Amino acid sequence: MPTNCLGDCFTVNLFGESHGECVGALVSGCPSGLPLEIEEIQKELDRRKPGQSKVTTARKEEDIVHVRTGMFEGKTTGMPIVLIIENGDVDSSKYEEMRTKLRPGHADLAYHAKYHHRDHRGGGFSSGRLTAGIVAAGAIAKKVIGYFSGINIAGYTKAIGNLEAQNIDLDEVEKNIVRCPDPKVAEEMVKLIEKVRAEGDSIGGLVEVIARGVPLGLGGPRFDNLKGALDRAFHSSGAVTAIEYGRGIGARYMRGSEFNDLPYSLTRKLPSFATNNSGGIQGGISNRNEIVARLTIRPTPSIGKPQKTLDVNYEAVSLVISGRHDPCLCPRMVPVSEALMAITLADVLLKQRAYEKF
Amino acid sequence: MPTNCLGDCFTVNLFGESHGECVGALVSGCPSGLPLEIEEIQKELDRRKPGQSKVTTARKEEDIVHVRTGMFEGKTTGMPIVLIIENGDVDSSKYEEMRTKLRPGHADLAYHAKYHHRDHRGGGFSSGRLTAGIVAAGAIAKKVIGYFSGINIAGYTKAIGNLEAQNIDLDEVEKNIVRCPDPKVAEEMVKLIEKVRAEGDSIGGLVEVIARGVPLGLGGPRFDNLKGALDRAFHSSGAVTAIEYGRGIGARYMRGSEFNDLPYSLTRKLPSFATNNSGGIQGGISNRNEIVARLTIRPTPSIGKPQKTLDVNYEAVSLVISGRHDPCLCPRMVPVSEALMAITLADVLLKQRAYEKF
Amino acid sequence: MPTNCLGDCFTVNLFGESHGECVGALVSGCPSGLPLEIEEIQKELDRRKPGQSKVTTARKEEDIVHVRTGMFEGKTTGMPIVLIIENGDVDSSKYEEMRTKLRPGHADLAYHAKYHHRDHRGGGFSSGRLTAGIVAAGAIAKKVIGYFSGINIAGYTKAIGNLEAQNIDLDEVEKNIVRCPDPKVAEEMVKLIEKVRAEGDSIGGLVEVIARGVPLGLGGPRFDNLKGALDRAFHSSGAVTAIEYGRGIGARYMRGSEFNDLPYSLTRKLPSFATNNSGGIQGGISNRNEIVARLTIRPTPSIGKPQKTLDVNYEAVSLVISGRHDPCLCPRMVPVSEALMAITLADVLLKQRAYEKF
C-alpha cells in the first residue's frame, strides 16, 4: 500500500499530532449521495473523547469535528472528505523532558531511530490521540455499510485484567463508563481501574467487536483475506498485542469435528451455520455469520511510576511521566475498534460490488 | 492492494489449483545480483511437502520447483521470478462428490456464493496446497533478508492441543516430525496426532515464528504498522484463527509497569531491552528485539468423520471426506509461517532503505 | 503501485525474458464464470507474433499460449490466470557481444546502471517480446469488457513516416500486413518499410486505438483519471514517445469555442456529443464518446547500421546488431496497444461497478 493509506476503494489517510494544531483524517472513495449529518460523526467522537469519565485521561478536549470538504447540501459528493479536529488543551510543557528521554513502551525509541527528527510532544503522530481521526472516518464508514448493506457494528470491553464479562447484553454497553456489556462486571472493572490508577500504574484488557448483517462474499482468498485486511486496520491503533477471530486461541484445543461450523439452510437462498467458531470468515470471505474479532489491548504505556529508560544519546536515564493518561485503554478503544472494522468493511463491500453482478 | 498481491517493493502473487496443472508464485521487485541456488528453494519446499512423515497427508508430491524467469547465470536479475511447482499426484476422483457438496470448515460455501463457478477439486485455489508457492517465494525472501541484513527466521510448533513445548531448543526443531523444539513433548505430540487421526478427526495447535537480527526501524506508524503487514501475510494461509505478538493475549493481565520493555544501552549505538513483551515491534516499527509472532492454527477442516452440510442448492446433505489430509496442520505450517514472515520483512526492509540514508 | 503490477481489480503482472525459457502474464481479479476459449487468446497472439510477414522480424516463434491456472471446464474461476508462452527460436549466440556492449536506443545502459546483473540476451525482460504476455492478458480483458459491457477495441497503423491513412476503414486493417485502415496507403507503407529495412535502418509511426461502446462514468477525477491510467499502460511497451487523446497536439491551435464538445440528447437517457475533440474522456471520466488514443511509435532501436556506443565499463565501442528485428514496430504494436487499452478498461469497468448501483 502507498504510505499512510488504508483501503483501496474506500480509503483513509490519517494526519496530525497530539500537541500540534490538529488531528484528522482524509476519506476518499466514499460513495456520493450519502446523507450525512455532522452529528453522526460527532456522536462517535464523543464516545472516544478524553475526559469523558473518571476512568479516562483528564485531558480536556471537546473534539469537535469539522467536515471541510466532500459534502454538499447534506450529502457526500463522492469526492475526498477532510475531517479535522482542532487540538485545544495542548499543554506541552510536561513533555519537555521527552525531547531527550524516550518513553518506555511507546514508539519513542523506534521513531527516534527511524526518523531522527521527532515531535516529542505527547508522541506526535504516534499518540493515541490520532485515533480521533480513525473514529471520525469510521463514522462515515458505518454510515456507508449501514445505508447500503445493513451491516452494523458493535464493540465492547470484554475483559480488564482477569475480570471478564459473563453476560453479553449490548444494550448495557454505553450505560457504563468501561463499556462492558455485563453491568455487574462493569462495576468491578471501574474499581479495578481506579485501584490501578491510584498505584500510578495501568492495566490491559480485551475488546470484542462484532459485525452483524454482513452479506456473504466480502473479502477474498489468500492475500485478499478479510481477516488480514481487518488486522491491518486494527494494528494501526498501536495498542493491540493479539487479534482473534471466532474461537481464536481456543481453536488450538479443538478437534476438527468440533470446530467446523456446519452449514444448514435457513431458507433456500440463505445458508446459516449451527456455530460460529470461525468468526464469520472462511477462506478469507465472509460467510453471513457475525464477524467476531477480539483484540487484546496492552496496558497503557504511560504510567506514573518512575521507569528506567534511555535518552536520545542512548544514555541511561530515569523518567517519571507526568502527563494525563488513561489507566486502561479499553473503554476508549471500543469506538476506535468499531471504526477500524467499519472502514475495512466499507472498503471490501465496495470491492465486492465490483464483481457481484457478474 | 491490487487483487492477489502481497507487498509493495518485494511483491508476491500466487496462482494454481490443488488438482489443476500446477501451483506457484510470482516474485517481483527482488533485488538484482542475488546469488540463488534452486536447492535453497527446494530445501524449503521439502519441509512443506506432503507425505514427508506419518503425521502428514499421504498425498505424494515431489514438489520440484522450477524457476522459470528472473534468474541469469545463478543470480537474480531484479526482474519478475516465476516459480512453478507441477502437480503430480492429482487424483480428483475422490472430489467428484464435492462438485455439489460444500465441505464444512472450508471456503467451499463462501467461494460458491462469491464466485459461483468453482474448481471443486481439492478446493482449487483455496487449497492448502497453494502454500507451496508461498514457501518457494519465502525461500527467496529469506535469502534477501539474510544476504542484505542478517535477519534469520525460525519457526516451530509450540503446542498441539494442550501439549506445549516446555523448552525451546531451535536445534531440535527439524529433528522431529512435528517440528517441536522440545523433543520430549514432540514424542507426545506425535502420539496425540496419531490418536486423533485414528479417530478420523483433526486437532489444532500453536506455531511460533521468530525473526532474529532485525534492524531498528522496519515498518512504520499507523497503517504502515509492521504487525498489520505481518498479519495480512499470515492470514493468507487460511488456517489461522489468532495472531499474537510478544506477550500476546497475556498482555491483558499485565500492568504497564510489568509490560513496558525497558531499554538499556548495549553499546552507545545499539539500544537493547530488558524484556520483549511487545514482541519486537513498537509503534508499528521494529525495535531490534526479536520479532515474536504466535499463530493459533485451527484443526484441519477435512476430517474422516461424516458431517452434515449443504450442497450447492443449499439442500441438506451428509458428507464423508475421503481425500488425504493432515490430521494436524502445525508441522507443515512451520515453513509456511516462516515464509510469510520472510516475505513481509523483505518488503519492509526494502522500503526502509528508501528512507534510511536521509 | 506495487512493483510490476498494472490495475487494481483486474490486474496484470508480466514475466519472462526474450531468450530465457518463456514469457507470459499473470492475470488476477478476472470475474468468474467467463467462458473463454484458448483460441480467443491465441488469435490475438497470432496478430502479434514475429515472422508473420515480410515487414516484421524473421524470428520464428509459434507463440502458443498455455493457460496454466484459473480456468475450470471452459470458464474462468475468478482465481489468478497464468498465461505462459514458451520461447522456441532462442538463438542467443548473436547476442554474446551485448554481454558487454550496451545497445543504443535500448534500455541496456539504464538496466546496466540500475540492476548491474543483466540478462543481455535480446534485452531480457526489456525485450519487445514481453508484449506477448500483454497481448495474452489483453485477450482476456477484451473478453471481459465485451461480455459485460459491450465495449470493443480497434487499433490500426495510422501513419508510418510521413505516410498517413486518409480513409479509416476498420474492415481493411487486418487485410494488409501493416494494419493500415487505408489499403492504398498501406501499399506505400509496405514499400517504405522495405526500403528502410534494405538500408539497415528502421522507421517510426503512429498507432491509433479506439474503444467503442464505452459506458458513461469509467475513470475518475484527478489521480484516478482514465487518461493517466491508459498512459501508464501504454508506456509499458517501451516504444511510445507521445500519447494523444482526441485532437491531441492539435488542441494547441484551437479556440475553446471550437474545442468544446457540445452535448446533445440522443435520447432522454443518453447524452451524445456533436464532436469528439476530447477523445471520449472529460475530467478523467469516460463520456460515452469513443475513446481515441494515438501513440507515436519511435523507430525500432535495433538497426543493422554500425553505431557508436559504450560497453559496461563505459568505454567507447562500435556495435553492429545482427539479430532479427522489425524495421517498423507499428504493425505489431497494433494488437499490443489494443491489449493495453483493454486491460485498463477492464479494470476501471470493475471499479466503476463498485459504485454504480449506489
Next chain:
Amino acid sequence: MPTNCLGDCFTVNLFGESHGECVGALVSGCPSGLPLEIEEIQKELDRRKPGQSKVTTARKEEDIVHVRTGMFEGKTTGMPIVLIIENGDVDSSKYEEMRTKLRPGHADLAYHAKYHHRDHRGGGFSSGRLTAGIVAAGAIAKKVIGYFSGINIAGYTKAIGNLEAQNIDLDEVEKNIVRCPDPKVAEEMVKLIEKVRAEGDSIGGLVEVIARGVPLGLGGPRFDNLKGALDRAFHSSGAVTAIEYGRGIGARYMRGSEFNDLPYSLTRKLPSFATNNSGGIQGGISNRNEIVARLTIRPTPSIGKPQKTLDVNYEAVSLVISGRHDPCLCPRMVPVSEALMAITLADVLLKQRAYEKF
C-alpha cells in the same frame, strides 16, 4: 492505486472544492528532517494563484498555505503533512445556473452521470482550483529532490496557438506574464491572449517541463515505467490532451539511426549522450539526460460565448458562462506541471534508494 492517491513512497492526496471552504493536499512519506520554510511553498503558490496578471482569471485569492501537520521546529517529521489553502473569493451566485446546466468541455456531464450528487459551484473538486494543492505538495517534492539528489525542475510556456518560443532562455520565464522563455514571442503571446479574451474565447498551447540533474536509474521497466508514472500525474490536471517525451510526435518521421541517442563516456563513471531524442528515459528508466516532457494544453473550457448544452435532465439548453476564467491555461499550468513532475520524481527517487545500495 487506492482512490485519490498519487505515488507509493512519497504520496499525495488532494481535497477541496472550488467554492467550498478550502482546497489542499495531504503529503505522506516525505523524509524526516527536511528543512522547509512556508515561504518556499508560498512562492510556488504565488506563481499559480489567480489574478496575478491581466492574462489570468480575475478571481481574487491570496492562496495562503497553512501547513497544519507534519512539521516540527522548521523541519519535516516524516509524518503526514496537511496543506490547506482557504478559499476567499467565493462568489457562487454566478454558478447557480450550473446547478442544472452542464458546462460543455468540463467534467460536469461525466460527474453528473457518475456521481449524481454534484457540487456544481465552479466544478467542485474538478475545478482547476484544485491544482493549488498540487502546487503546494509539489513545492515539498521539489525540496526533497533538490535536497537529496540535486534534481531541479523548470517549466515554461513553449507555445500558444501557433506562436512558439524560438529561443529557450530559462532566465526569462518568470520575467513575463505568459512564462515564455523567449521574451519577443512572449509579447506576441500576451497580445494573442488579450485578443482571444476580448472575443469571449480561449486558446490552447504547449507547456514544456524539464528535469535536470536526474540520476541514472529512476523508474523501472514495463508497468514501473517512469513515463507512465509521469503521465499519470500530468493527467490529473484535466487540461492535457497530449504528452510527449523528447522528440515526441516527431519520432514518427525519424529513422532509427537518427533517433537512437548514442552514449559516450563523459568520465569513466558517467555516461552521457550525444542527443536526447528519448527525453531522458529509456526502457522506463532515467538515463541521466534531462527529462523533457511536453504537454499540450487544451483551450480553457469556460468561455464567454453562448454555447448549446444539456441540463441534468438531458434537455437541450443554452448557456453563457459568466464566471472569471483564464483565456489561456498555459501560464498557470507551468507551476502545476512542474509540481506534478517533482512529485513523481520524489516518489521514484525514494523507491530507487530502496534498491540502489544492493
